[in-house]
Amino acid sequence: xxxxxxxxxxxxxxxxxxxxxxxxxxxxxxxxxxxxxxxxxxxxxxxxxxxxxxxxxxxxxxxxxxxxxxxxxxxxxxxxxxxxxxxxxxxxxxxxxxxxxxxxxxxxxxxxxxxxxxxxxxxxxxxxxxxxxxxxxxxxxxxxxxxxxxxxxxxxxxxxxxxxxxxxxxxxxxxxxxxxxx
Ligand SMILES: [Zn+2]
Numbered sequence: 001x002x003x004x005x006x007x008x009x010x011x012x013x014x015x016x017x018x019x020x021x022x023x024x025x026x027x028x029x030x031x032x033x034x035x036x037x038x039x040x041x042x043x044x045x046x047x048x049x050x051x052x053x054x055x056x057x058x059x060x061x062x063x064x065x066x067x068x069x070x071x072x073x074x075x076x077x078x079x080x081x082x083x084x085x086x087x088x089x090x091x092x093x094x095x096x097x098x099x100x101x102x103x104x105x106x107x108x109x110x111x112x113x114x115x116x117x118x119x120x121x122x123x124x125x126x127x128x129x130x131x132x133x134x135x136x137x138x139x140x141x142x143x144x145x146x147x148x149x150x151x152x153x154x155x156x157x158x159x160x161x162x163x164x165x166x167x168x169x170x171x172x173x174x175x176x177x178x179x180x181x182x
């Protein structure tokens with residue numbers, strides 16, 4: 001893979017090669033959208049609390065075991081991102097810090113700190129909503145052309161762009177209202 005190649009992150013794609021593949025892709029797409037809606041619901045709670053609207057859930061099997069939104073303002077804590085909080089909550093729920101069999105859904109592409117935490121917690125899969133081209137987290141993938149990252153013998157599968165428009169609009173609206181209030 002060379003720098004500058006086109007992005008190859010699995011971006012909410014439906015593969016139309018065969019009916020079986022198509023059906024499997026559609027059901028996976030619907031599943032991702034279902035859980036992303038739950039993450040969006042957490043993001044709305046953040047917005048209502050005056051926090052930047054980013055929400056996350058962790059799914060194990062087909063069950064949501066943790067949900068969180070960022071509380072940087074309320075906690076005066078730059079580290080209180082939705083992903084870190086939801087990872088802690090899921091680990092407490094499971095009684096195990098290793099989350100290999102879990103998928104983390106978050107409305108915005110993770111920052112480098114949270115991407116590192118996903119590896120520390122051995123999260124199996126990351127599904128995110130809208131892209132954050134300004135950060136150096138998973139955005140790096142778009143330059144190296146892959147849909148997974150491996151670090152310290154752990155591979156994290158990544159799907160980006162699920163309900164991208166909805167996840168992006170809630171952020172845009174929040175910042176517009178904040179600007180208008182100034
Ligand atoms: Zn973060």
